[in-house]
Amino acid sequence: MKAVVCRAFGLPETLLIEENSPPIAKPDEVIINVFACGVNFPDLLIIQNKYQFKPGLPFSPGGEVSGVIEAVGKKVKHLKTGDRVVALCGWGGFAEQVVVKANRVFPMAQGMDFINGACTLYTYGTSYHALKDRAQLKSGETLLVLGAAGGVGLAAVELGKVMGATVIAAASSKEKLNTCKEKGADHLVNYSEEDLRARLKEITQEKGVDVIYDAVGGKLAEQALRSIAWKGRYLVVGFTTGEIPQFPANLPLLKGCSIMGVFWGSFAEREPQQSLQNLGELLSWMKSGKIKQHIHKVYSLEEAPQALEDLMNRKVIGKAVVKVRTWAEDVPAPKVDSVKERTADQIIAKPLKVKLADIKKYVGQSLAVTDWFLVTQEIINEFAHATQDNQWIHVDVERARIQMPGGKTIAHGYLTMSLAAKFFYELIEIEGATTAINYGLNKARFPVAVKSDSRIRMTGKIVNVEDMPNNGIKLFVECTIQIEGEEKPAYVGELLTALY
Ligand SMILES: NC(=O)c1ccc[n+]([C@@H]2O[C@H](COP(=O)([O-])OP(=O)(O)OC[C@H]3O[C@@H](n4cnc5c(N)ncnc54)[C@H](OP(=O)(O)O)[C@@H]3O)[C@@H](O)[C@H]2O)c1
Numbered sequence: 001m002k003a004v005v006c007r008a009f010g011l012p013e014t015l016l017i018e019e020n021s022p023p024i025a026k027p028d029e030v031i032i033n034v035f036a037c038g039v040n041f042p043d044l045l046i047i048q049n050k051y052q053f054k055p056g057l058p059f060s061p062g063g064e065v066s067g068v069i070e071a072v073g074k075k076v077k078h079l080k081t082g083d084r085v086v087a088l089c090g091w092g093g094f095a096e097q098v099v100v101k102a103n104r105v106f107p108m109a110q111g112m113d114f115i116n117g118a119c120t121l122y123t124y125g126t127s128y129h130a131l132k133d134r135a136q137l138k139s140g141e142t143l144l145v146l147g148a149a150g151g152v153g154l155a156a157v158e159l160g161k162v163m164g165a166t167v168i169a170a171a172s173s174k175e176k177l178n179t180c181k182e183k184g185a186d187h188l189v190n191y192s193e194e195d196l197r198a199r200l201k202e203i204t205q206e207k208g209v210d211v212i213y214d215a216v217g218g219k220l221a222e223q224a225l226r227s228i229a230w231k232g233r234y235l236v237v238g239f240t241t242g243e244i245p246q247f248p249a250n251l252p253l254l255k256g257c258s259i260m261g262v263f264w265g266s267f268a269e270r271e272p273q274q275s276l277q278n279l280g281e282l283l284s285w286m287k288s289g290k291i292k293q294h295i296h297k298v299y300s301l302e303e304a305p306q307a308l309e310d311l312m313n314r315k316v317i318g319k320a321v322v323k324v325r326t327w328a329e330d331v332p333a334p335k336v337d338s339v340k341e342r343t344a345d346q347i348i349a350k351p352l353k354v355k356l357a358d359i360k361k362y363v364g365q366s367l368a369v370t371d372w373f374l375v376t377q378e379i380i381n382e383f384a385h386a387t388q389d390n391q392w393i394h395v396d397v398e399r400a401r402i403q404m405p406g407g408k409t410i411a412h413g414y415l416t417m418s419l420a421a422k423f424f425y426e427l428i429e430i431e432g433a434t435t436a437i438n439y440g441l442n443k444a445r446f447p448v449a450v451k452s453d454s455r456i457r458m459t460g461k462i463v464n465v466e467d468m469p470n471n472g473i474k475l476f477v478e479c480t481i482q483i484e485g486e487e488k489p490a491y492v493g494e495l496l497t498a499l500y
Contacts, residue, residue, distance in 0.1 A: 003095030004304045007058045009049040012308035015061070017301070023092075023099035027073040030102050032085060033398050037093035038064040038119035039299075039307045039320040040151060041240055046091055047308070055091050062093025062304070062322065065100075066108060066117030068397060076102040082381040082395035084108040086117045088265075094304045094322060109283045116286075116293050119151070119319040124282045124291065125275070126237065126264040127155040130213060131163060132278065133267070134260045135233040139164025141210035142229070144200065146220055147240060148185065149176030149317045156213045157183045158291045165211070168203055170196065170220075172314065179294060179317050191220060200227040208255075213237060221245035225252075225259075232257040294318030301325075325398065351425075356432035356499060359473060365462045367427040367477070372455040372484060373419065375411050380452055383415040397452075408451040416450050416491045417441060420479045423458035424495055428477070435500040442476070444493035448486055455484040463494065473499045 005018045025031045043061040045051035069083045079085065079102055087105040092098040108117045131137040143160040147153040148169035160167040161184035169180035170189040177188040189199045200209055208229030214221055218241030225234055225247055232255060239245075252259055268275040285291045296316045299307040300323060307320045352367055377397060384390045392399050393410055400409040421438040430436065450456055464476035474496060481491040 001096035002301060003060045004062070004301065005058050005060055006047045009047065009057070012044070012047065012305040012312065015047065015305040015308075020095070022097050025071055025073045025099050027075040028102055029099050030072045030076055030079055030085075030105055031070045031097055031099050032065060032067040032087055032089075032105070033070045034062075034065045034093060034096060034098050034324045035067040035114040036065065036118035036298075037062040037304075037322045037324060038122060038151075039304075039311055039316070039322060040064060040122055041238065041311065043091075043094075044308055044312055053090055060092050060095045060098075061308070062095070062098075063090050064088055064118060064122045065093040065098055065324075066114040067098075067324075069105075070097060070396075073102065078102070079105060079107075080381075080385050081390050082377075082384065082397075084114075084117075086121055088121060088268075094301065094324075096301075096324060106279070109286070111287065115295060115298060115321050115323065119295070119321050120282075120286070120293055121279070122264075123151040123155040123293070123319065124159065125268070125279060126152050126262065127159050127213070128278050128282055129264045129267050129275070130235045130237060130262040131156060131159055131211070133274065134262055135211045135213075135235055137163050137165055137211050140166075142166045142168065142204055142207075143211045143213065144168045144170060144209040144224060144227075145180075145185075145213045145215075146170050146191075146224060147214075147216040147238075148180045149173075150215060150240070151316075151319050152215050152237060153213070154180065154183055154294055154318050155291075156215075157185050160213075161185075162285060162290050168200070168209065176317055183294065196220060196223045197227050200224075204229070208232060211235065216240045217245050218243040222247060222251075225255075225257075228255050228257050230256050234259045235262050236260065237262045296320050298323050326401070351427055351429045353429045353431060356430050356473065359430065359462075359475065359499070360465045362462045363465055367460040367462070369459045370423045370426040370457045372457050373423075374455050375415075375450050375452060377409065377452045380409060380411050380415065383412055387412070387414070400452075406451055408453065410449040410451055413446045413449075413491075416446065416456070416481060417444060417493065419456070420458060420481065420491065420493070420495050423479070423481070424460070424477065424497070427458070427460050428462075430499060433499045435498075437498045438495055439498055440496040442494035442496060444491065446491055447488040448483060448490055450483055450490045456481050456490055457484075458482070460495075468498060471500065475499055 001022050003020045005016045066086045085105050087100045089098050089100040143165040145156045149171040167185045168187040169185035170191050172192040187203045210229050212224050212234045215238040217239030296318045304322045384395050401407045458481045461478045463478045466474040477495045480489050483490050
């Protein structure tokens, strides 16, 4: 597999692109086919041996990924091959595959794409924990964000607004501050040109700032602390300037304020319930559009060192993401028909209403056609999981992209066939029957395989009716499952239904 490798600690330019052997999972780990990997400041620190976690050389940087599970260790129960996931791997993400402890892997939210999946947990997770659990930011309070256009900073700006605060964004350039403004910042301070203390005095009308979110450290830190309000909270998040601030102890005394440490990784491990609740709240805000990641640029795997270089040179606004491979979502999803687009034969007819007592009269009767049904990868994966038939042609999207005709996985034949029973009830309604059991399929044939993300529908014909013991009736319906755009059907067979 292709990977960006750190063989000797140093700057991004020292990283190498290599072909490595794929990882092996221990019983509590999973292997993820990496689709995208977020670029975070700790990636820069880790390759220089300046981070709190120190992997042995050689290793690949990249701490936050999105992708699809390739394999799971024996003890892993809550994840399976084919799941779309996001993971906090710490390092190893700038590679085609990464091995991660299963408890650091989470199902990717529905509707989220791989790019956003790779850069969401870390920034929003950190900033929400800082503002909610540590500072307990209240609506109406003022929030100052230092390094406001960086990954965690911009998330803090957005979250501060959602939480009802007046947000003061501070950053080093006009361009960066413009993005903060787009994200809702109420006041902007360019600390490379303006005096931070004077501006904060002016903005807060000398009251001081209630909460300070500091992801940069250095000289600005003490200036900011001197501008804090009575009972203010100062959040120590990071030191991108490379300088850990030293505060005189009289400052918190005089201000009655608290200096609070923020360590999201530890919080998530020590307080998993609270952390999961936070993530749930963040996801619902993402779904409703209240918060949205700002993607600066998407880099290729080969460009990962450049992405780190840009981060180091303060060129990145919001998030940089490395796209490790191309995926099916690059191809637009099939459009759902609007009423206008439908041709006459696509209009779903009402189900045929038949009285049980009269059913013999309907032998030879053709039934209408059902509405289209989209066979998604998710449905195929669920079927694979339920039947324990995990052949790659069904579940391995990436391999199928390369090896299957049309570049798509295919649905199991039995999945297509089992949908005949679902479609049956859209075609016929039998009055007077208290029980209908679809108990068999005769003469099944599968002329064409159903590719993932294609749409299928069924037509039918009543071909026979036979009496059964206990006043039951055996109904034979010839079913044809069609694939949109295909001449030959996916399935032809007789569905047997016992009616009482
Ligand atoms: N405590 C935690 O749990 C936690 C979690 C996640 C991240 N962090 C830390 O938070 C910090 C920010 O992480 P991030 O991923 O958001 O980084 P980022 O996207 O690079 O943003 C950092 C910001 O820092 C500013 N900066 C000032 N001096 C810099 C320098 N010498 N080099 C680079 N940037 C400089 C830049 O803004 P200007 O140019 O506008 O000054 C930049 O936008 C890091 O220290 C990281 O380790 C902590």
